[in-house]
Structure formats: structure tokens, C-alpha cells
Amino acid sequence: MSLDKATVARIARLARIKVEDTELDAMATELNAIMGLVEQLGEVDTDNVPPLASVTGHGLPVRQDAVTDGAYPDRVLANAPEAAHGYYAVPKVVE
Amino acid sequence: MSQNEPREAYRLHGETGEWEVIVGLEVHAQVISEAKLFSGASTTFGAEPNSQVSLVDAAMPGMLPVINDVCVKQAVKTGIGLGAEINLHSVFDRKNYFYADLPQGYQISQYKDPIVGEGSIEIDLSGGVSKTIGIERLHLEQDAGKSLHDQHPSKSYIDLNRSGVALMEIVSKPDLRSPEEAGAYLKKLRSIVRYLGTCDGNMQEGSMRCDCNVSVRKPGAELGTRCEIKNVNSIRFVQQAIEIEATRQIEIIEAGGEIEQETRLFDPNRGETRSMRSKEDAHDYRYFPDPDLLPLELDPAMVDGIRANLPELPDAKKARFIADYGLSLYDAGILVEERETADFYETLAKGRDAKLAANWLITGLFGALNKAGKPLAESPVDAEGLGGLVDLISDGTISGRIAKDVFVDMFETGKSAGDIVDEKGLKQVSDTGAIEGIIDSVLAEQSDKVDEYKGGKPKLFGFFVGQVMKKSQGKANPQVVNDLLRAKLDG
Amino acid sequence: MSGLLDLDLSGAVDALGKKETSSVELTQAYIDAMSATDALNLWITETPEKALEMAKASDARRAAGTAGPIDGVPIGVKDLFCTEGTETTAASKILGGFTPTYESTVTSNLWNAGAVMLGKLNLDEFAMGSSNMASAAGPAQNPWRASDAPETPLVPGGSSGGSAAAVAARSALATIGTDTGGSIRQPSAYCGVTGIKPTYGRCSRWGIVAFASSLDQAGPVGRSVQDTALMLGAMAGHDPKDSTSADLPVPDFAGALGQGIKGLKIGVPREYRADGMPAEIDATWEQGVAWLKEAGAEVVEISLPHTKYALAAYYIIAPAEASSNLARYDGVRYGLRKDGDNLIDMYEATRAAGFGAEVKRRIMIGTYVLSAGYYDAYYLKAQKVRSLVRRDFDTAFETVDAILAPATPNDAFPIGEKMDDPTAMYLIDVFTVPASLSGLPCMSVPVGLSGRGLPLGLQVIGKPFDEVSVLRVGEALEQAAGFSAVPAIRAGGA
Numbered sequence A: 001m002s003l004d005k006a007t008v009a010r011i012a013r014l015a016r017i018k019v020e021d022t023e024l025d026a027m028a029t030e031l032n033a034i035m036g037l038v039e040q041l042g043e044v045d046t047d048n049v050p051p052l053a054s055v056t057g058h059g060l061p062v063r064q065d066a067v068t069d070g071a072y073p074d075r076v077l078a079n080a081p082e083a084a085h086g087y088y089a090v091p092k093v094v095e
Numbered sequence B: 001m002s003q004n005e006p007r008e009a010y011r012l013h014g015e016t017g018e019w020e021v022i023v024g025l026e027v028h029a030q031v032i033s034e035a036k037l038f039s040g041a042s043t044t045f046g047a048e049p050n051s052q053v054s055l056v057d058a059a060m061p062g063m064l065p066v067i068n069d070v071c072v073k074q075a076v077k078t079g080i081g082l083g084a085e086i087n088l089h090s091v092f093d094r095k096n097y098f099y100a101d102l103p104q105g106y107q108i109s110q111y112k113d114p115i116v117g118e119g120s121i122e123i124d125l126s127g128g129v130s131k132t133i134g135i136e137r138l139h140l141e142q143d144a145g146k147s148l149h150d151q152h153p154s155k156s157y158i159d160l161n162r163s164g165v166a167l168m169e170i171v172s173k174p175d176l177r178s179p180e181e182a183g184a185y186l187k188k189l190r191s192i193v194r195y196l197g198t199c200d201g202n203m204q205e206g207s208m209r210c211d212c213n214v215s216v217r218k219p220g221a222e223l224g225t226r227c228e229i230k231n232v233n234s235i236r237f238v239q240q241a242i243e244i245e246a247t248r249q250i251e252i253i254e255a256g257g258e259i260e261q262e263t264r265l266f267d268p269n270r271g272e273t274r275s276m277r278s279k280e281d282a283h284d285y286r287y288f289p290d291p292d293l294l295p296l297e298l299d300p301a302m303v304d305g306i307r308a309n310l311p312e313l314p315d316a317k318k319a320r321f322i323a324d325y326g327l328s329l330y331d332a333g334i335l336v337e338e339r340e341t342a343d344f345y346e347t348l349a350k351g352r353d354a355k356l357a358a359n360w361l362i363t364g365l366f367g368a369l370n371k372a373g374k375p376l377a378e379s380p381v382d383a384e385g386l387g388g389l390v391d392l393i394s395d396g397t398i399s400g401r402i403a404k405d406v407f408v409d410m411f412e413t414g415k416s417a418g419d420i421v422d423e424k425g426l427k428q429v430s431d432t433g434a435i436e437g438i439i440d441s442v443l444a445e446q447s448d449k450v451d452e453y454k455g456g457k458p459k460l461f462g463f464f465v466g467q468v469m470k471k472s473q474g475k476a477n478p479q480v481v482n483d484l485l486r487a488k489l490d491g
Numbered sequence C: 001m002s003g004l005l006d007l008d009l010s011g012a013v014d015a016l017g018k019k020e021t022s023s024v025e026l027t028q029a030y031i032d033a034m035s036a037t038d039a040l041n042l043w044i045t046e047t048p049e050k051a052l053e054m055a056k057a058s059d060a061r062r063a064a065g066t067a068g069p070i071d072g073v074p075i076g077v078k079d080l081f082c083t084e085g086t087e088t089t090a091a092s093k094i095l096g097g098f099t100p101t102y103e104s105t106v107t108s109n110l111w112n113a114g115a116v117m118l119g120k121l122n123l124d125e126f127a128m129g130s131s132n133m134a135s136a137a138g139p140a141q142n143p144w145r146a147s148d149a150p151e152t153p154l155v156p157g158g159s160s161g162g163s164a165a166a167v168a169a170r171s172a173l174a175t176i177g178t179d180t181g182g183s184i185r186q187p188s189a190y191c192g193v194t195g196i197k198p199t200y201g202r203c204s205r206w207g208i209v210a211f212a213s214s215l216d217q218a219g220p221v222g223r224s225v226q227d228t229a230l231m232l233g234a235m236a237g238h239d240p241k242d243s244t245s246a247d248l249p250v251p252d253f254a255g256a257l258g259q260g261i262k263g264l265k266i267g268v269p270r271e272y273r274a275d276g277m278p279a280e281i282d283a284t285w286e287q288g289v290a291w292l293k294e295a296g297a298e299v300v301e302i303s304l305p306h307t308k309y310a311l312a313a314y315y316i317i318a319p320a321e322a323s324s325n326l327a328r329y330d331g332v333r334y335g336l337r338k339d340g341d342n343l344i345d346m347y348e349a350t351r352a353a354g355f356g357a358e359v360k361r362r363i364m365i366g367t368y369v370l371s372a373g374y375y376d377a378y379y380l381k382a383q384k385v386r387s388l389v390r391r392d393f394d395t396a397f398e399t400v401d402a403i404l405a406p407a408t409p410n411d412a413f414p415i416g417e418k419m420d421d422p423t424a425m426y427l428i429d430v431f432t433v434p435a436s437l438s439g440l441p442c443m444s445v446p447v448g449l450s451g452r453g454l455p456l457g458l459q460v461i462g463k464p465f466d467e468v469s470v471l472r473v474g475e476a477l478e479q480a481a482g483f484s485a486v487p488a489i490r491a492g493g494a
């Protein structure tokens, strides 16, 4: 299976990375090389093999329901490229 | 306990005939908890912007989620309340998409393995009919932040206070067939979560939000393509949105067009739904198990414990009210809708005439509260107060007629019924001598009416009762008046 | 002064304890060493003032008798750990100017144990790479030079290239790095130093800029097995803020050393004898086997049949997780923002300008393998293969206590090579990735020089949470190898 230009453009869009039209071919070539490396997985018989999503031996730990964090808007906004009136500011979103 | 009785099916009429409307609802119910689903920040509504945000909620680099125990238990409790299967093994997935109020660039949700599986609820429709609506699933997920678009001409402002608050997404099966059914479903669902104390059900504040999946078909035909109307925030709007969207679809199909599966927005001001292109753009959510979390394995003993301590839910309570208190289906339905109302009623009815109590609560107190625009919680008359009034009626101290006046006073002043009756000397007169005197003077004044009565107009009996009551300023015991009048006129 | 640089971490702790030197003196020596090795571009941010302040506080603690186990030792931190008040870049333009208001758990633990921070070390952007060439701060250099091309600067390996090179160049007494698919072990091997990746869950990930959450694990780089054991002891521990952190007691790693390996059973996986493996790598491995036998271990051949597929699985799983982990770099809350006409334009412009080529490639691959229609074929398949890789190890560990393997298939290469061939770069991870996928503790120990005079390392892999055996075997290799060669460039002279 190989990624064509249109697929690369679609993936770039999904990933929200601007890729110029002129870059698409080169990127497709690189990505196809990488996909070529992973393609060999197809050889492995994985019938009845459960996926391994985590190697930790334990279950999901829980926290108590208590307010232990927050109440520091200054820290939340400290690194914001743009903030106003206690909010983050971004280019206007039209719904 | 309920049957689908034959009733008129809801149909929309197009140029080509009748259309059936198919609706499934996805309700986002905010979990009642102190802290957020994966962080220790507060969930309180209405705080200063970004003041209830932890570094986790703001998705600072290297921040990690740790799940809130109570949120899990609330989901389990809700699942049990919906008669649903509790999945002892469930998984948190990442739903990946970019949005200004989604700091992580993904929402932690549950996709393939939700915490709650299939269940059902009974909805109450007009004419005492009920219908079973299937629940597909319930899963836990994070809420997003809030974007404000109207504060600046070229900017949107982002407040992350809600970011990470726990939501239960409750998905119905496409079993709803009309706006009425959708409304009844939402009311029942709201009632259940409020009984359980797992969500406050407040649609105005956004703690319950609804996405409507709507499609149309010719009755009995294959399912049509559906559109999803996002984030409708009142029951009335849900009902309007369904009808408007169904009508739109019918017009398209009848004009030879095809329905495009898409996300739409309901605009109640313009009375239309419109496409949300912004959401369409990247509809590939790339779900995968969140590697920062592990599968959630529930202890069956914990689930059993919640099941054992589940409060009585509205349907069970309604059945009991009908059986134990002899209430009508209608009255029982009103009384169980809110847990507080039902509790109020049970306090009121204890040791009293249950039907009389129900009447005074529904027509008396609810009527007055409605007029005053007050919720039950702010009622100037509490259950014992209203009970005092019912007691005075039952033991013959005052008549029902006088009771109405006394109630008005109680509602205005907050005084007890007994005090008002004493102060105003409203005690009912049951002394036969005194009443006989009044009857005699009435009969003497109305001698021609007495003749008419005796000449064959028995309906005039009521007239004499009224006159006697009037003369006694309402204080005469109507039963005694009745008995004595009968004796005098017919005897 | 240069005598101070000769002390390894254990020696320094000893000297500090005997009041033969002070933390301020030791720290100043390393601040000078950082300047002396400036040409290697090892540091992204140097914090000499903070270091001296911390050193002063350390000396005060020692005077008060409240010194911690590694009190006063100046260390370097991979610029992937969030450090409160000190810019944290992940070697990416997209985090430009980001100054955390919080401190990672691992660095907090180190400061609580008394360590002194010299600064933030270079790395491949977001820890994605095996060369440290993919850094917005420019490539870090390996202090070693090949005998056949002494003028050619070499890569230190990656992604913790700065961490490994700084120890080799004596620019820091010890350092910390992270290892996702080999990012501690491979640069340690290239730079002739010792690095350990503990079991997944042993060190908290809280406050470490995430690359691939199910694989990322912090670990130390040091001059000796003993040094890494001391560092690891200070870094490790359960953290309730990380759901994947193991709630287990931390053993006395350093205290477990010095007991030899008599009776240990060591496995040698036949599948690691890859086609085209350079003879000197194979010979080094054979030498390692001989040393362990001499030290009294029993060496047996084992089979890890799915080894061949680990790399492919890794290059699906790691990019998939990365594509999601890096979605938060969107120009809204911190770091770089490039203006755009609307929100989407702003996102796309910011991420296009902020991420380097390798990071973009991995985000693209990760996005692709998770996208509709490909999830089962790639991502789910890779997770199933991951199961098989882990099963292979579980089976092997039914009979052996540790596994010996090469750390890398080659020695360090010149800066600039393999840049335009990402897959060639990926193949460097072939020996390190299987243990990563399985979450196992593993370390790289320098044992000799290649024909070109460059360091070669051997890798020890252990059972989950059995870092102690890994360290013991590492120590045995260290003692037998007696690796004492020094790099061309290092502070305090050769």
C-alpha cells in the first residue's frame, strides 16, 4: 500500500500541519519508505493474540474526589502567546 | 408495567404522503462531583475565567490524568438506574481533533469499551401511555472548555474552567418517534439522574446537553440517512429542532435530493437547522486507547454495593404511590417527577388522608407556587404546615371551603393553619341548634323556593345548602347542613 | 581544580562527605567544564547561577547534617524534563519561550536528594531521533573522534545525545535522559558512558514532555554502573500523579552492587545476530559472553522469535502516540504561535513552523496509522505484535535472570550522515526497541573500542522491576572490560 499525494495532503490536514503542494511529493516518498519498513508486520500471525496497550502490571489507580488543584489562573496563562481579560485569545472561530 | 397501547402515530405530511420520524438522542450529563474527571480542579459553575483549571486541564507539557473515583461510581450508579449492564472492564480512549477549547488536542472518552452497556427507560406519554426506550450505552468523558465568540471583533476567548469536567454521554437507541417522545425521554432521564444525585439535570446551565440524531422514512421503510443536531439546550428546543429538521429532510427527499450525513446546529431564533462545516472538516477522530491510563477494572462488590443502596426511582415510586395511597396515575406521575416533591408528599401524607393530601399539594400548593414563580424548595408552607391544614379539614374543624381561605393566608404569612383559624374564628359550626336556626331563617326567607322544591324541583336542594353556608359565613359544617336540610325539606 | 573532574559521582559524594571539597567548589568546576566543552553544543540552557545557589544550599545542609544521598553533585537534565522557572524546549521551536510553572517529579526527586542543576541538555526534538541532529538548537557533538577521521565531528547518538555526551566530556558529573526506543542506551554506547532505562513505571513520567506515553521512561547516564545506580535510586519512586507509575518500593540499587554474578543465568538471544551485523559488534558481544562466564554466570542461548518485527511495531506505536501527544502544541496556551486568518490557519502555520522535519514525519505516520480504515491493519496489528515481543521475553525469563545483547549495530557516525534517510536512522534502534516495547529494564555499558577507536557498548536486559540484576550484570561487564579510554574532547584534559 502506498500513500499518494492526496492522502498525504489529507493526513497533513488532519494533523494540522501546513504542507505546501510542492512539498507533498517529497513527503510522500519519505512516508512510503517508512511504511515500507513497517509493512513486514503483515507476516506475523496474530490470530487470537490480544493487543498489548500497556506493559504496567497494575490496574488503573484512582484519586479521591477532592479539590486539590487549580485556582491559579496566572500560572495557567503565564506562557500564553495571547491572553486578554483572563482568557486565552485565538483568531475568531466561526461555527 | 406499561403497554404500548394503540395510539395515533406521529406523522409529518409531505407532498408524497406521510413520513415517520426516527430520533435517537445523545445526552451529555455533567457528573455531580467536587473535582474534575482526571484532575483535582473544582467543578463549580460560574467562577472567574481559567480559575478552576489545573495544569492537567490546560494540557501543559508532561501533565498526566488520574481518574476521580467518585466520577466512576456516579457512572455506575446511573447505569444501574437505567437498568443497564455495568461493564466491569472498560477502556479510556483518546478522541483526536483540534479545537480551541480542547487543550489536549484530544478528548479522553470511551469508545469501544464503555463503562455501561445496554439498558432502557420507560417514558410517560399523554393519555397515560408509556413506552420503553432502549439505552445503547453510557460512557464517561471529559468536557471541553468554553469559547466566547462575542467579546472581540476578531478574537475568540477561551475559558478552560469546564475543561475536564466529567460527563456521562448517554446514548439512546433510535427508538423515539416524535418530538413528544423525545421530550418525555429527556424528562424521564432528567428525573432519574436527579433521583440518583448523579447529575443536576439543569439544561440551562448546560449540565445536561442533547445531540439529536434525526432521520425520516416512509412508514415501515428502511432507515434513512441521519443528521446530528448538536448541543440543543432545552427540552422545548429539542422538540422544535426535531420537527424542523425532519421537515427539512422531507423537503429535500421529496424534491429528489439526498440527505447528507452531517452535523447541524439548531438556531431557535430563525427556526432552522444549519450545517456546521467547521466540525465536518476533520471527522476522523483516530480513537485509540489512552496510553496514559490503564483499563478500568471495577470491583463487582463495589457495583453490588451501589446497587443495594440505590434510591427508589420514579417509576417504582409511582407504582407504590398508586398502590399504597390510592392515587391516580396522573397525580402519582406529577408527584414522583422530582424526588423532592415525592418526599414532600410522603411527609404530608403520613397518617393523613392520602388523596386529600395529594389534592391539596397538587392543586393548592403547586398552584400557588406556580403563580408566585417559586420552586418547592422556597415554599412558605412546608409539608407539616400543609399537613396541619389537611388535619383541620379531616377532623371537621374547618370546611374545605374555609380551608381555601386559610391556605391563602398561610401562603402569604407563613403562619400555621391552626393559628389562622383561631385568630379569625373560622372554626366550623357543627352545633345542630345554631345551624337549625340558620336553616329556619333561610327557609322562611325563601318560602316560594321551598314550594317549588316540594312541587318537584329537587335540584334546588343545592341552592338551600349554598344559602345556609353563606349565612354561616362558610363556617357551618356542610355535612350537618345537608342532614338537617334533608330532614326539614323531605322529612 | 581538574582533580575534581576526575571524581566520579560516588567519589564526589565521598569527598563531599569528608569535607575534602564543597558543593560550591565542585559545581564551579563543572560550570567551568561546561564552558570548556562549549564547542560540543551539549547544553540548550545553562543555569550556572541557579547551580551555585543550589550548591550553596547543599553545603548548608551538609554543615547542618541533613545532606541527602547525592547531596551537592552537579548534574545535567535533558531538556525534556519540565523545570520550574527554567525554559524547557524539548529542542523544538514550537516550545520556544516556554517556562514551566512546575517541576517534573523526577527532577523534584533529584533536588530533594540534594542534586544541583547545571542546565538543560540537548536532544533530538521531542526525543525523536538517534543522532541529536534533529534539534532546533543544532546538533550536539560526540566528544569522541574516529581515529581515521579525527577532524570529523560525530553524532553522540540520540535522543539523549546531550546527556550522554556531557558525561563523556565531563561537562556534568551525571545526567538524566529519557528512553523511548533506545534514547538512553544508544547514545550511552556511542559516547562510552553508562546509561540505564529502568522498568516502565519505575520513574514517574509526570512533567516530562511526552513522546510516546506507553514507552517513555526516564533514566540516568553516568560514568559508572555505581553512579547510575545512585542516580536511579534518587530518581525512582511511586508517583500518584502518574497512573502508570508502579506502587513498589525502590530497592537500594547501589547497595546491591559488589556481590558478583555467580550463579546468575544469562540468556543470549540468537535472533539478535542480525544479518549484516559488523564483525566487531559480534566480537564484542562474544567477548561479553566470555567475561560473564568467567565471572561465574551460566550463559545459555535463548530465542526471542519476534525480535525481527519489534522495530516495525515500534515505528507504528511510537508515532501513533506521538501524533496525539503533540496535538497540544497548537499555539494557544504556550510556545510558538504563527498568525493565521482563522483558527485552523493559525494551527497549521504554527505547527508547520514549529516542528522540525523528523517530528512532522512521525506525526504524519502516526496520524495515518490511526486514521479510519488503517487502525486495525497498522495500530492494532502493532499492539498485537507487541504482545508477542513481550511474550518472548516472558518465556525467556522463565529460565534466565538477564539477557546480554549488543546495544547498537554500529559505532558513532559523522554529523550529517543518514539525515535524508529516515529508515536508515530507524534501523539503529534495532537492538534497543524490543526491551522498550516490553517495558523491561535495560542498560548499556561501555566495554571497548571499535576499529576506529570509537566506543562500543553492550546491553543488559532484565525482568520487570529487576533493575538490581541488570546493574549487577552491568557491573560485571564493567569490571571485566575495564574501559578506561577517554574521548578526544573533554573538560580537564585527556
Ligand SMILES: [Mg+2]
Pocket: B026, B211
Ligand atoms: Mg455526539
Ligand SMILES: [Zn+2]
Pocket: B028, B141, B169
Ligand atoms: Zn460526547
